[in-house]
Amino acid sequence: MKFLNAKNIRTIILILTIGGLLFLAVSGYLTPVFNLTLNPLISLQRWLSVRYISARDLLTTPSDVVQLREQNALLEAQVTQLQTQLIVMEERLSEAQVCFALLDFGRTNPQYEYIATAVIGREISPFLQYIIIDKGTEDGVRYGMPVVTQQGLVGRIDAVIARAARVKLITDSDSVVNIRLQSAGIEAQLYGSLTGDVSLDMIPLEARIESGDVVLTSGLGGNYPPNIFIGQVLSTQKRENELFQTASVQPIVDFESINAALVVSNFEAVDISPLEPEE
Amino acid sequence: MLSHIVCALSLAVFYILQTTIFSRTTLVAGTADIILVFLAAWSLHEKIKNSWLWAGIAGFLISMVSAMPYFAPLVGYLGVIGISKLLQRRVWRIPIIAMFIVTLLGSVFQNLLYMITLIIQGTPISWGESLDAVIVPSILLNLIFALPMFAVVTGLVDRIFPLEENE
Numbered sequence: 001m002k003f004l005n006a007k008n009i010r011t012i013i014l015i016l017t018i019g020g021l022l023f024l025a026v027s028g029y030l031t032p033v034f035n036l037t038l039n040p041l042i043s044l045q046r047w048l049s050v051r052y053i054s055a056r057d058l059l060t061t062p063s064d065v066v067q068l069r070e071q072n073a074l075l076e077a078q079v080t081q082l083q084t085q086l087i088v089m090e091e092r093l094s095e096a097q098v099c100f101a102l103l104d105f106g107r108t109n110p111q112y113e114y115i116a117t118a119v120i121g122r123e124i125s126p127f128l129q130y131i132i133i134d135k136g137t138e139d140g141v142r143y144g145m146p147v148v149t150q151q152g153l154v155g156r157i158d159a160v161i162a163r164a165a166r167v168k169l170i171t172d173s174d175s176v177v178n179i180r181l182q183s184a185g186i187e188a189q190l191y192g193s194l195t196g197d198v199s200l201d202m203i204p205l206e207a208r209i210e211s212g213d214v215v216l217t218s219g220l221g222g223n224y225p226p227n228i229f230i231g232q233v234l235s236t237q238k239r240e241n242e243l244f245q246t247a248s249v250q251p252i253v254d255f256e257s258i259n260a261a262l263v264v265s266n267f268e269a270v271d272i273s274p275l276e277p278e279e
Numbered sequence: 280m281l282s283h284i285v286c287a288l289s290l291a292v293f294y295i296l297q298t299t300i301f302s303r304t305t306l307v308a309g310t311a312d313i314i315l316v317f318l319a320a321w322s323l324h325e326k327i328k329n330s331w332l333w334a335g336i337a338g339f340l341i342s343m344v345s346a347m348p349y350f351a352p353l354v355g356y357l358g359v360i361g362i363s364k365l366l367q368r369r370v371w372r373i374p375i376i377a378m379f380i381v382t383l384l385g386s387v388f389q390n391l392l393y394m395i396t397l398i399i400q401g402t403p404i405s406w407g408e409s410l411d412a413v414i415v416p417s418i419l420l421n422l423i424f425a426l427p428m429f430a431v432v433t434g435l436v437d438r439i440f441p442l443e444e445n446e
Binding site for chain 2: 195
């Protein structure tokens, strides 16, 4: 009975209690108790940890932030510089494409000499269709010279100063161009309009013209050189009581987006007005 | 003096903007005349005393550049100033309404003047087509730009005149 003394009994009770608690803990019965006791601890730990990290960052990172900001500013500056370079390169590429196209036109029409120009403005009045180019008398541009693009006829020089010139477009309502319909082999006149549309008039009633017929300058009248492409016939209008039929023309040149043009410098317009009968 | 410099610089800037941007931005076949809108806004401010002078200078210079019959732009811009002064002195006291009315009447006057001048000169244009394709869209565009232009010019005038009063 010496085994069952008070000391041993306490030890056995302690072991059984610990074992019981372990059993309860392992089997999950003590989870609510743990939560109840540990949650406040965890909250306190989190609160303290956040404050500690903040305080540590405050003390250790200012130099890093400044450095990062400097690097960021440097990189932003580089990005801006590269974007600027990209824009410049794109502009140059665009200009080069236009120049190549104009050069190509020059090669295919070697009988003419050209002055390459950039379009720098348009007429202020909406009633008129004119453009302003950046070459003038100093560059050899003269009144009456025809103006073309790689696509076709644009117009002719209407006024010129030392370093700029004004070009009257073929779409202007006061513009008349003598043309030749390539497939039909007939000649007619091309008129501009207020809205920038162009149309053919003075086409004989018996002439057979179809949509898609090519319109070229005829060279008659001496204002434009012959065989410059203007556009294609869109549709025809024939009225019985009229002497001539008319036709709408789709110009090959996009007059709204001309950026560059060629002045034909070795063509001299002939002024035939003294030979025209007085009205 | 400062108002002369500001007006000259503004006209130069608006002329460049007009020929490079606004004349390329069309509604049907109409375009805004930003110089007209600027002169209308400029002349409506009571403190401005040089609007006749600058309308004359602007009209003269644009007559030189434009393919319009000679001095038609000059008469057009002087007409706009005339309408503006008439409204400013006798009829209306609410600036923004006056701005819209001056822009409207000035645009109508200028476009009709241009059209009549061209017809007299022998350009084959019809009244109906001019009205539909050019005049009405141009007036509409001018009216659209009237409000921002009035705000810009009012800002300029408010900055100029405290400085001129201190001189």
